[in-house]
Amino acid sequence: MIIMRKIRVLIAKPGLDGHDRGAKVLARSLMDEGFEVIYTGIHQTAEDIVRTAIEEDVDVIGLSVLSGAHMYHFRRVLELMKENGINDVLLIGGGIVPEEDKENLIKMGVDAIFNPGTSIQEISDFIRKNLRRPL
Amino acid sequence: MEKEELYKEKLEEWKKIYKKSIESMPERQEFKTLSGIDLNIFYSPLELKNFDYFENLGNPGQYPFTRGIHPTMYRSRLWTFREFSGFGDAIETNRRLKYLIEHGETGLSIAFDYPTLLGLDSDDPLTKGEFGKAGVAINTLEDMQLMFKDIPLRDISTSMTINGPAAILWGLYILAGESQGARRNGLRGTIQNDILKEYMAQKSFIFPPEPSLKLVIDTIEFGSKELPLWNPISISGYHIREAGATAIQELAFTLANGLTYVEKSVERGLDVDDFAPRLSFFFDAHIDFFEEIAKFRAARRIWAREIKRRFSPRKERSLWLRFHTQTAGVSLTAQQPENNIIRTAIEAMAAVLGGTQSLHTNSMDEAWALPTEKAVMIALRTQQIIAEESGIPNVVDPLGGSYYMEWLTDKIEDEVYKYFDKIDNLGGVIKGIRSGFFQREIAESAYRFQRDLEENKRVLVGVNKYKIDEKLEIPILRIPDELEDRHLRRLKNYKSNRDMEKVNFALKEMQKNADEKNLMPYIIDSIKAKATLGEIVKALKDVWGEYIEPVIY
């Protein structure tokens, strides 16, 4: 048996919307996939999120935004990641993000945006394939 | 009895003849409603053994109101067509409201942005990036006045989707109306004001449950005395459902919340007949057509029975469950968004067949962003086609008496009562919230639904079946930055042109009386002194604290 280290994923809801159905379903489903998921709850600032990512030494930051304020929140998290020299962590997101914004977010440095309706399998496969750190 | 034997005999005979086809259902293995209720191939009088027309249904407008609260339903008046509006600032929303009125909308419905929903002014640093995104930002009396500029509040009915700070937005509306010359007791409309479901599902709460509930009862009391035509609360299953609950959970939790409000109001010393007729409800219309219709019918019946049993009102109106419906946002798909027009049409039909008093149809692009005017127009036309072309509104409760419909209505009622027992055992709704019961139930259903999708046990057209490669070109409604700048300038100006001593005095008075007296007059005084939404909420937070929810997945 080969013991691999656990993949750690931070699931956070930045901003003020309280729609946590997707975030919670994802957290629990990723647990089923064997990941360790750090769930922070709603109303997180970008500062809270990046700090948590550092202290928990996560492989992935996943943001769920349904308030329409995704451009602001992703930009801010990216800025803070850069400031803190975090370059080995995946940044992914989900929620209500129009196609045009999605393209811009990817250009800015977000690794992936998953639309509503994406299967959990697709998300966990993406994480496993794109990890920036060795397993 | 003889007849029952006959039905049984015939059923056995039928099973024998069609044995082969019954056993080899090629398409699917399981037949369940969206809530997971197991279904027979067909329904017959056998399933309605104890059916008693007057006991279970009654004629329209008669107890237990299963068929509808009005004797003639849509023959005398169609349901109210409502579409949400609100984004950016008050001035922009005012423009949109006028557009909707021009196109035949009969009631206004205001959505607020997240900062407003949480009682934060737009200059609060926590609100960065959220201005005007999901609704309009309203911070001051001036904002409220601008939003309804040239829209006579005396003649229109307005529904405001606001909960945590509902009492304050209501105060703003009352004063905006009065500044137009409209009398308080003539104002018509609804504030959602259903705080209990915020803790269960939508999570836009501010204070802990107990003082929040006290504030809601304040508004119910105030309304019964000063605004007799206003619905001070819209007890909402919509958000519970959207958070992942089943139809049964939606109904059970919503009615349990409703009964809690009534109980608390009666404890306050109010006469049930003075406020119960003004309580209104708000449900989701999801995609399982028959289950939704059954849900609406069961809702009316359970409510009438429980209010009668528990509170013995004298007025018949106190037994009415009046409700607004919105089609299910959660059923919309981001993929092939045009399909959402069809989904919405099916859901809207379920709402009308279920006897709704007003209806909001979602726009096809809402899985992407705020709807564009074109998309809103199609949504409104969907209602107009049902109302004026389809013939559906001609007959009251046209599905009443269908074996399946009556069985399903009974079944949902039974399941709801099971939940009532569970909630009673927990010690009531608030205890259930604090222990995370409702949150756990809802999260569990959401999780199960997702699993079913992953395992292809459920089909979502365009998502896990009939997928296509598509390049989506949906026009997106953008909120121009100028709106935020304009709003912030206005707020700054408002704050610098007032007497702070008056503001502080009014807020202190409110704080002093927060737990003991009805807060509405103090809130209104604070607004008159030019306190902002954020300041009033902050003052109350200082007294009551803020709520952090238990952690439930």
Next chain:
Amino acid sequence: MNIEEILLDKKEMSKIMTRIENGDEDLSSEILKHIKGARIIGVTGVPGSGKSTLITKLSSRLLEKGHRIGIIGVDPSSPFSGGAVLGDRVRMKDLNRFENVFIRSISTRGKIGGLSYYTADLVNVLDAAGYDTIFIETVGTGQDEVDVFNIAHTIIVLQVPTLGDEVQIIKAGQLEIGDIYIVNKADQGPADEKIKELNLILKKRENGWQPLVIKTVAVKNVGIEEIINALDEHWNFVKETGLFKRKINSRIKYMLKQHALEKLDKIMESEVVDSYAEQIIKGRNMHEIVNEIINKVGGEYGKGGIV
């Protein structure tokens, strides 16, 4: 660069914790050389008793007094997938306004007893990095959670007046391990009865400490100051009675045991066990097999072939 300098950088420290959690024993040993003797406080109690809220309130107070606070929150792992959802931070959000606090969420990774195999090692990292007060929030399943007793100088046991006694005390066996008992959420039930009951049951410990019972409403900051004082009182007791030294000893012994157990556990979870099971069915002596496995832990099994 020496390890203490590395530990000054939160990001680097965090990565060290990850390596230790994944079994880097050389690093564990190195860290152990640098511990400074932080005060370690275990917090235990059933779900819903308010552990995270209490830790947050106590930490805020101690941070204001100039302490540096480390927190380790333990949540259970799924026995099926090995994954976990770690949610202790939800209630600790208030602490994000302070710089001198470090929170780490971990899962039990299959271990019972309320902690993970390497919790003590992670505590050492925080200690070595100069966090002078370290809270350990145990799993809180209401099961037997006495592991924390081996590491913590002071143990706080939370009770709430709203839940049945059977769940809280008898099952958990926590009457023996607590130094400070908190009746939290005192505004939600018969708290005074609960306190009377606890005062009646709780006897003076062998080491001479009489457990304290305190009533709180943590969310409203009621009783927090009393706990801070009680913690200080117990800390003095720990230092004066030589308990401090004994605890370092027990912590090291506990670590050793966990490292060994973890290895053994991995072996026993591996396919090696299948062949032994077969041998047993064929009639080989159990005692003999156990001895063989233990011998091999130090030999071929321990050398990385399996682990």
